[in-house]
Amino acid sequence: xxxxxxxxxxxxxxxPPNGLRHHRAGHCDLERQFRRKFLAHKRHSYAQAVAQAxxxxxxxxxxxxxxQSVSAQNSQxxxxxxxxxxxxxxxxxxxxxxxxxxxNGYNVVIAARNPDKLRATEAELLTGATRGSVCxxxxxxxxxxxxVASLVEVVTSKYENVSILINCAGVCLNGTLESTPVADxxxxxNVNFLGAxxxxxxxxxxxxxxxxxxxxxxxxxxxxxxxxxxxxxxxAYTASKYALAGFTDAIRPDFADQGIHVAQVHPxxxxxxxxxxxxxxxxxGEQQRETMERMLEQPPPGLVQTPQEVAAQIYSAVQNRKDExxxxxxxNTINALYRSLGVNPFSVAT
Ligand SMILES: NC(=O)c1ccc[n+]([C@@H]2O[C@H](COP(=O)([O-])OP(=O)(O)OC[C@H]3O[C@@H](n4cnc5c(N)ncnc54)[C@H](OP(=O)(O)O)[C@@H]3O)[C@@H](O)[C@H]2O)c1
Numbered sequence: 001x002x003x004x005x006x007x008x009x010x011x012x013x014x015x016p017p018n019g020l021r022h023h024r025a026g027h028c029d030l031e032r033q034f035r036r037k038f039l040a041h042k043r044h045s046y047a048q049a050v051a052q053a054x055x056x057x058x059x060x061x062x063x064x065x066x067x068q069s070v071s072a073q074n075s076q077x078x079x080x081x082x083x084x085x086x087x088x089x090x091x092x093x094x095x096x097x098x099x100x101x102x103x104n105g106y107n108v109v110i111a112a113r114n115p116d117k118l119r120a121t122e123a124e125l126l127t128g129a130t131r132g133s134v135c136x137x138x139x140x141x142x143x144x145x146x147x148v149a150s151l152v153e154v155v156t157s158k159y160e161n162v163s164i165l166i167n168c169a170g171v172c173l174n175g176t177l178e179s180t181p182v183a184d185x186x187x188x189x190n191v192n193f194l195g196a197x198x199x200x201x202x203x204x205x206x207x208x209x210x211x212x213x214x215x216x217x218x219x220x221x222x223x224x225x226x227x228x229x230x231x232x233x234x235x236a237y238t239a240s241k242y243a244l245a246g247f248t249d250a251i252r253p254d255f256a257d258q259g260i261h262v263a264q265v266h267p268x269x270x271x272x273x274x275x276x277x278x279x280x281x282x283x284x285g286e287q288q289r290e291t292m293e294r295m296l297e298q299p300p301p302g303l304v305q306t307p308q309e310v311a312a313q314i315y316s317a318v319q320n321r322k323d324e325x326x327x328x329x330x331x332n333t334i335n336a337l338y339r340s341l342g343v344n345p346f347s348v349a350t
Contacts, residue, residue, distance in 0.1 A: 081161065122136075165200065172279075208260065225334070
């Protein structure tokens, strides 16, 4: 079987013999078609799926590379340097974080569902990357165990050192208990909590391997101020983020024993495009949506952050091996007040 492909082979050919992160700058390839291909061939083993993924890129149609066999491609050495995998990397906090890591010389893999948004962010990574980062955008639903298993296969077959995992994908849901169907609770738990669990289980062996090589691997769970301070009329979101906080705290000592640092970053309200996916339930839903939109447009001082501010804190948490970070002085103060006195401004009716 012969196939055409473009960037992957180029990357690997350009690698210096023992080079870490010094191959040609800004060269990104795209594997977003993998997921579709994988679903269409679910009976195949993961190994077969990986072989398919590694050859299915939009660049094949451009026809300016010679055909190569799958086995020849798979025998190429893996990309060296440190690689960071970021869920929700197509937009908002995940996108800003991906750009920051790429600018600082890391290889970056972004995972989210929408291929168009992934493609757009990958193009930005292509221009923003410095010092030879290699980037991949891989369409993945983090709530789907088989999709994450195939993501792990694709990433680890291509990148030698996955040393940082950032679980950033998340969705907001507003609504009182009586307004929120149980199905919404399930969805919130699936994305905001179990998605991180599935990803962490999937990449734990890679992080352990990185630790054995002395690479100081780090897991970052991007949580929320609502993961430590309960948010009125948001029981499903709060529960999912509290679950993520409990999970993060519980695995920290086991991961430390394996040489993996675990960090948790809690953004405040972020002016991203999260309202695209946010759901507002119940008779007050529309009013709550308008209140949030107003807050994002005319932010009260100190309460609304940019994705870049949050990304800087995530980057700092990795570099400085921080355990837990609240983004911004206002949220640090509110957290301290809640912890010490039980005062919670987010329990007030709006
Ligand atoms: N924005 C805020 O005010 C705020 C406040 C506190 C905490 N946070 C947390 O910060 C994180 C980032 O938020 P953000 O504001 O950047 O959100 P955002 O702009 O809405 O981005 C969410 C990202 O998650 C991805 N995603 C959603 N469901 C997914 C799934 N099932 N599988 C894979 N990817 C999925 C989305 O892509 P696809 O839809 O294409 O998959 C997108 O890339 C989230 O965990 C959020 O809870 C945000």
